Amino acid sequence: xxxxKTYEKYKQSTINWIEEIPCHWExxxxxxxxxxxxxxxxxxxxxxxxxxxYGKIIKKPESRHMGLVPASYETYQIVEPGEIIFRFTDLQxxxxxxxxxxxxxxxxxxxAYLAVQPIQIHSTYxxxxxxxxxxxxxxxxxxxxxxxxxxxxxVRRLPICLPPQNEQEIIANLIDKRxxxxxxLISKKNRFLELLKEKILATVMNEQLQGSGEEVRLKxxxxxxxxxxxxxxxxxxxALGLYNRGRGLFHKASALGEDMGDSNFFYVEDxxxxxxxxxxxxxxxxxxxxxxxxxxxxxxxxxxxxxxxTTEYFSALLMTNFGDFLLNESSRGAAGRNRPLNIGxxxxxxxxxxxxxVQNEVTRLMHFKALAEIKIKRSxxxxxxxxxxxxxxxVTGKIDLRGESA
Numbered sequence: 399x400x401x402x403k404t405y406e407k408y409k410q411s412t413i414n415w416i417e418e419i420p421c422h423w424e425x426x427x428x429x430x431x432x433x434x435x436x437x438x439x440x441x442x443x444x445x446x447x448x449x450x451x452y453g454k455i456i457k458k459p460e461s462r463h464m465g466l467v468p469a470s471y472e473t474y475q476i477v478e479p480g481e482i483i484f485r486f487t488d489l490q491x492x493x494x495x496x497x498x499x500x501x502x503x504x505x506x507x508x509x510a511y512l513a514v515q516p517i518q519i520h521s522t523y524x525x526x527x528x529x530x531x532x533x534x535x536x537x538x539x540x541x542x543x544x545x546x547x548x549x550x551x552x553v554r555r556l557p558i559c560l561p562p563q564n565e566q567e568i569i570a571n572l573i574d575k576r577x578x579x580x581x582x583l584i585s586k587k588n589r590f591l592e593l594l595k596e597k598i599l600a601t602v603m604n605e606q607l608q609g610s611g612e613e614v615r616l617k618x619x620x621x622x623x624x625x626x627x628x629x630x631x632x633x634x635x636x637a638l639g640l641y642n643r644g645r646g647l648f649h650k651a652s653a654l655g656e657d658m659g660d661s662n663f664f665y666v667e668d669x670x671x672x673x674x675x676x677x678x679x680x681x682x683x684x685x686x687x688x689x690x691x692x693x694x695x696x697x698x699x700x701x702x703x704x705x706x707x708t709t710e711y712f713s714a715l716l717m718t719n720f721g722d723f724l725l726n727e728s729s730r731g732a733a734g735r736n737r738p739l740n741i742g743x744x745x746x747x748x749x750x751x752x753x754x755x756v757q758n759e760v761t762r763l764m765h766f767k768a769l770a771e772i773k774i775k776r777s778x779x780x781x782x783x784x785x786x787x788x789x790x791x792x793v794t795g796k797i798d799l800r801g802e803s804a
Contacts, residue, residue, distance in 0.1 A: 402797035413557045415534055420561070420795040428556040431519040437476040439506045444476050446505030450485050453496030453529065457503060474506035477513050480521040482528060484512040486548035489538050497532050500525035512550055519558070520566035526573045527559060527793040533786050559794055569792050572799045580785045587774045594770065598763045599718045601756060602711065606720060611751035620712060620745060623701040625665040627694050631656040636693045638666060640673075642680035644717060647672065647690060661696040671702045671709050678739040679729035681722070685713050687768065700741040710764040711757045715749065 405420040412425055419425070447458040455477075477483065481501045487510055500521060507513070516524050531537065536556075540548055561569065605611070627635070635658060637650045666672065668691045674682035675698035686693075695701065703709050715721045728744035731737035752760075791797045 402791075402799065402802070405795060405798045408795070413559070415536060416559065416794050418795075419559055420798075422562065423795055424560040425557050426560050427554065428558055429554040431524065431558055431560065432482070432514040432516050434550045435475070435477065435481055435513040435515045438472065438509075439474045439476055440472050442470070442472060444504065444506045445471065446503065447471065447474070448477065448501070448503065448505040448507045450483055450497075450499055450507070450511065453499050455483055455499045455501050455503070455507070457505065471506055473509060475509045475511075475513060476504070477501045477507055478504055478515070481513050481515050482521065482525055483507060484514070484528070484548075484553075485510075486512055486537065486553075487546075489540075489546035489548070491546075493535065493538055496529070497537060498525065498528040512548070512553075514550070519560065520563065520570055522570035522574065523561075523566035523793065524558075526570060526789055530790040530793045531556075533790065561795070565800060568799055568802075572802055573789055573792050576788050577785060580781050584778050584781055587778055591767070591771060591774060594763070594767050595717070598714050598760060598767065601760055601763070602714045602752075603718050603720065605752045605756045606715075606718075606750050609750050609752060609756070611753060613748045614706075614751050615746055615748050616712075617745040619706040619749070619751065620702050620704050620709075622741070622745075623664075623670060623703055625667070627663040627665055629655040629658055629663065635663070637663070638672065638686075638690060638693050638695050638699070640677070640682040640684060640699070642674075642677050642682045644681045644683070646684045647686065649690075649693065661698070663694040663696055664699075664701060666690050666693050666695055666701065669703065669709055671704075671713050673700045673702065673739060673741065675699055675739050675741075676737070677735070678744075679722075679726045679737050680735075681717075681725075683713065683716050683725070685709060685764075685768075700739065702741075702745075707752060708757045708761045710761040711752055714760050714764055 407421040408418040409421045411417060411419045413419075448455050449458050479501050483499055483501060485495070485497045501513075537548065537553075538546075540552060540556075560566075629635070631654065633655050634652045635655060636652050637658075639648050639650055640646075641648060666686050668686060668688045670686040670690075672684055672686055672695060674680075676682075702712070704712050716725060724744060724747050725739070728741070728747070729737040729739045792799055
């Protein structure tokens, strides 16, 4: 984006969130370039169910049609390729979701969404412009009512940046190209982490299946850790929580001791393996790093360290299908997701004692994975920032894309 040139002349914009636009661009109200699309699916004319997910309109797999669905898809609306969908509901509670996208396949989507048909504007340019408005949080100050929702009437006078038609196409094509490049790079970085995890799990499972070590109960290979916290009313503490599906630890907001409740708490140190007492069966297990040292967990989070095996090997074992089985077998319950972990039962399970060579390799890979995740996460954040900046600069005229090849 930094190499792109700017336009020769600009003029003051009448849009609050855009300071200036190219002199030959116009600003026009939303209603002048689109019309609301209202085509009901009465008679079940269409049966391809669509949804708005992560800023894209996707087809719902057949298996996903089960569960909370309307009694009849006649209540849904029919949408066509090139139309733009907006989810203008629950604006006050959800300020992270991407709320608009261009339709690429004909189908039906919930009538709770607003669908518009571009009539005097390039559809993909409009889609990217609305993405920019969304990323700049333009819609959140426009809602009304208890659910902070918007209708077409609420947004009909929304000011739209309108370049000449040929420029709209150039901008849309170049954004498509740049976004695909950035998304491809993000995908490769995530794939690297997936392959690294697969290598770790394969190393662990190969030792469990092919290794020559004797089978030993986990309680003889590990130890429960207990570092009780004496809560002081006027002292601040940072408690930890666990994401499910192996997504690691998170830090809760600091709180005074007097607000910590009646739970018993324990200090955490770098290298502790922390398990969720409620959701370990969903993969809520993680090793604490140096940044978690000095934080605390409640008694609902068992803490374990390896003795005859490395803590990293034990953690990696719990990431495998075998580990998933052990966590599920040790988490019994009959009411929905209420399946508390019986840590005693888990540590009473037997595993094949791994060789020191394999433990060292798994430990090395686990440390490498932890460092790679930090670096790649930051790298992806920067790529997302660059993607957002490029989209906004292109659709608001901060950069001149004329003459660039798509």
